[in-house]
Amino acid sequence: xxxxxxxxxxxxxxxxxxxxxxxxxxxxxxxxxxxxxxxxxxxxxxxxxxxxxxxxxxxxxxxxxxxxxxxxxxxxxxxxxxxxxxxxxxxxxxxxxxxxxxxxxxxxxxxxxxxxxxxxxxxxxxxxxxxxxxxxxxxxxxxxxxxxxxxxxxxxxxxxxxxxxxxxxxxxxxxxxxxxxxx
Numbered sequence: 001x002x003x004x005x006x007x008x009x010x011x012x013x014x015x016x017x018x019x020x021x022x023x024x025x026x027x028x029x030x031x032x033x034x035x036x037x038x039x040x041x042x043x044x045x046x047x048x049x050x051x052x053x054x055x056x057x058x059x060x061x062x063x064x065x066x067x068x069x070x071x072x073x074x075x076x077x078x079x080x081x082x083x084x085x086x087x088x089x090x091x092x093x094x095x096x097x098x099x100x101x102x103x104x105x106x107x108x109x110x111x112x113x114x115x116x117x118x119x120x121x122x123x124x125x126x127x128x129x130x131x132x133x134x135x136x137x138x139x140x141x142x143x144x145x146x147x148x149x150x151x152x153x154x155x156x157x158x159x160x161x162x163x164x165x166x167x168x169x170x171x172x173x174x175x176x177x178x179x180x181x182x183x
Contacts, residue, residue: 031077038111040124040152042074046177051156053169054117060172068156070148071104076124080108088130088143101133102143114149116158117172121151123158 031039045065052062073082083106087099106128114123130143146162158171 030075031079035077035079037078038122038152040074040076040150043155045155049155049176050174051154051171052173053160054172055167055169056165061169063156070126070128070146070157070160071106072126072148072150072157073106076108076126076150078108078111078124082106085133086130088132102130103133104128104130106148114151114159116170118154118158118170118174121149121153121158123149123151125149 031037047065049065050062052060054060071082071084073080084104086102086104088102089099106126108124108126110125111122112125114121114125126148127145128148129145132143144163146160148157148161149159150156151158154171154174155176156171156174160167160169162168
């Protein structure tokens with residue numbers, strides 16, 4: 001089965017974060033008029049901002065301003081759906097082997113309290129799923145599902161839960177300058 005490529009490459013591992021330069025499909029850019037919940041706008045970060053994440057095996061990664069763990073579309077609100085395209089390798093094959101196009105769909109499904117080592121955060125729970133585009137036979141039709149939690153207070157994703165605990169992440173430390181804000 002093809003797995004999602006949802007995590008940034010760690011030195012010496014095969015875990016990736018999604019970074020896709022593909023243009024998303026046009027989608028609703030503002031919440032419906034009757035929406036009463038929180039809306040997270042785009043980010044304004046400073047060069048000194050950072051986030052440190054830990055995987056289940058204890059390895060860590062530090063990300064700087066302008067780097068997020070997964071592709072988010074702003075503004076973000078409960079019910080927001082977005083799509084984008086990427087590629088995936090077959091399970092058990094080298095990352096450099098033939099890759100096939102995939103369609104990723106994410107939905108902000110809830111706004112809830114999530115606890116991670118860095119603290120407790122009110123966060124958007126975003127469920128994402130990957131589907132192979134137009135290829136049959138050697139690839140599974142479903143290439144994986146994962147959930148991310150974006151916390152406006154931390155200005156980044158605070159938790160990633162994938163089908164494999166080996167590629168799941170939790171925020172353990174972060175620093176946001178006082179100048180950092182949402183637009």
